[in-house]
Amino acid sequence: MSTPEDAHEAAFSEAWRRDGPRVAAYVRRHVTSDDVQDVVAETFLQAWRRWDDVPDPPIGWLIATARKVVGNSRRSTRRHTALRDRLGLLEQAARPEADAGMLATDRMAALQALAALPDHHREALLLVAWDGLSPDAAADVLGVRPGTFRVRAHRARAALADLEPPADLRAAPASRPLTEGGLR
Amino acid sequence: MTTDSLTTRITALSPTPPTLDPDWSEATLAGILADDRAAARTAAVRRRRARRRTAIGLGLALSAVGTTTAVALDGPIEVVSGAIMDFARQPNTTGNGLGELHEPELVAQFDTDHGVFAFWVATSSSGKVCYAMSDGVWDGTGTPTKQELEYGCGGAIWVSDDLPPQELTAPEQLGGYFTDSEPLVYGISPWPAATQVRVQAAGVDRLLEVRADSHGYGAALPEAAGVPRVTLTFLDAHGRVLGTQVKVAPVG
Numbered sequence: 460m461s462t463p464e465d466a467h468e469a470a471f472s473e474a475w476r477r478d479g480p481r482v483a484a485y486v487r488r489h490v491t492s493d494d495v496q497d498v499v500a501e502t503f504l505q506a507w508r509r510w511d512d513v514p515d516p517p518i519g520w521l522i523a524t525a526r527k528v529v530g531n532s533r534r535s536t537r538r539h540t541a542l543r544d545r546l547g548l549l550e551q552a553a554r555p556e557a558d559a560g561m562l563a564t565d566r567m568a569a570l571q572a573l574a575a576l577p578d579h580h581r582e583a584l585l586l587v588a589w590d591g592l593s594p595d596a597a598a599d600v601l602g603v604r605p606g607t608f609r610v611r612a613h614r615a616r617a618a619l620a621d622l623e624p625p626a627d628l629r630a631a632p633a634s635r636p637l638t639e640g641g642l643r
Numbered sequence: 644m645t646t647d648s649l650t651t652r653i654t655a656l657s658p659t660p661p662t663l664d665p666d667w668s669e670a671t672l673a674g675i676l677a678d679d680r681a682a683a684r685t686a687a688v689r690r691r692r693a694r695r696r697t698a699i700g701l702g703l704a705l706s707a708v709g710t711t712t713a714v715a716l717d718g719p720i721e722v723v724s725g726a727i728m729d730f731a732r733q734p735n736t737t738g739n740g741l742g743e744l745h746e747p748e749l750v751a752q753f754d755t756d757h758g759v760f761a762f763w764v765a766t767s768s769s770g771k772v773c774y775a776m777s778d779g780v781w782d783g784t785g786t787p788t789k790q791e792l793e794y795g796c797g798g799a800i801w802v803s804d805d806l807p808p809q810e811l812t813a814p815e816q817l818g819g820y821f822t823d824s825e826p827l828v829y830g831i832s833p834w835p836a837a838t839q840v841r842v843q844a845a846g847v848d849r850l851l852e853v854r855a856d857s858h859g860y861g862a863a864l865p866e867a868a869g870v871p872r873v874t875l876t877f878l879d880a881h882g883r884v885l886g887t888q889v890k891v892a893p894v895g
């Protein structure tokens with residue numbers, strides 16, 4: 460006969476296998492590849508210890524927790540020897556140009572524009588565009604009201620517009636429709 | 644073309660979640676499931692209660708830190724020295740060429756919502772700036788082990804989201820204001836005559852002691868939740884303003 464603890468373990472194990480890769484994808488753009496597993500493991504350890512309080516679905520909570528784990532790590536690394544270069548991390552995390560159906564130069568230009576954004580703008584954009592969270596869930600991750608999040612995302616898009624190079628310097632865009640998880 | 648070209652490209656770069664290494668995944672999952680949830684929760688509650696007891700009033704908290712440091716002076720300092728010197732002896736690290744390490748000094752030690760934050764700094768005869776810290780790992784009592792510390796020397800530091808990294812060449816570059824969990828501020832006064840630093844922002848008004856030895860200061864600022872930046876005003880023993888700094892919390 461299964462106990463409540465067995466049910467906990469089953470649900471947690473399912474979340475680990477289902478959401479672990481998504482958490483890893485989030486973490487990969489914030490820390491170097493050497494540290495990704497450690498952050499993912501610490502995130503899920505915290506989830507396990509609070510599993511009764513973790514919402515279902517857990518992905519927003521997990522990403523919010525991963526963000527804190529990364530933050531604690533960066534408290535030290537920001538002023539330590541290991542500087543995490545933003546562009547390098549984005550390059551490591553982003554889809555390769557061939558898979559994304561775009562030229563390497565276009566990919567790099569997009570990543571450079573992302574890297575040039577203030578962190579809170581970039582985070583707002585990518586929680587939706589890359590992590591697939593709804594704007595409300597992304598607002599939860601950042602600990603802000605949904606309205607605040609929408610304003611932040613709007614400003615991020617406006618900042619991107621300011622970074623857009625003149626039309627005659629741009630290559631033809633890759634044709635890929637916006638999806639539910641895309642930038643809006 | 645509209646600005647959507649950039650945003651479209653960014654969306655197209657949405658990564659496919661990486662496959663977790665199967666061996667690591669199963670071993671890590673088993674390790675997590677073996678964790679004693681109840682014991683961990685009880686210990687966390689006990690730690691929180693203990694911290695509340697020691698954090699009744701800023702004056703008491705600062706006195707406690709000073710007393711602890713004085714009593715344990717030859718404990719943590721020796722461990723920090725040893726950790727840094729071991730680091731410097733490893734090949735191909737930023738600690739190479741350390742020279743003679745000067746005695747580390749405590750910059751700040753205080754409670755946060757996830758444990759004790761402690762930070763030490765040390766310079767060396769060759770001009771290196773080294774540091775050691777524990778952020779919620781060491782429980783703040785007795786002497787930390789080397790495994791409970793993060794440490795290093797020199798290298799690049801990230802001073803701001805909007806500025807390029809800088810080479811760490813002076814202790815005053817260390818520290819900042821951080822909000823990634825419970826807000827905290829710490830650092831080293833650039834004005835050696837400072838004895839106090841006033842920390843101000845909306846809903847925040849604190850007067851922190853500046854240590855006479857390291858010129859360090861620091862505190863958790865739970866009341867600063869949601870506050871993006873704080874202003875630090877450094878005061879001398881007569882209450883005169885020596886200078887101000889604005890510390891902006893890194894985001895993301």
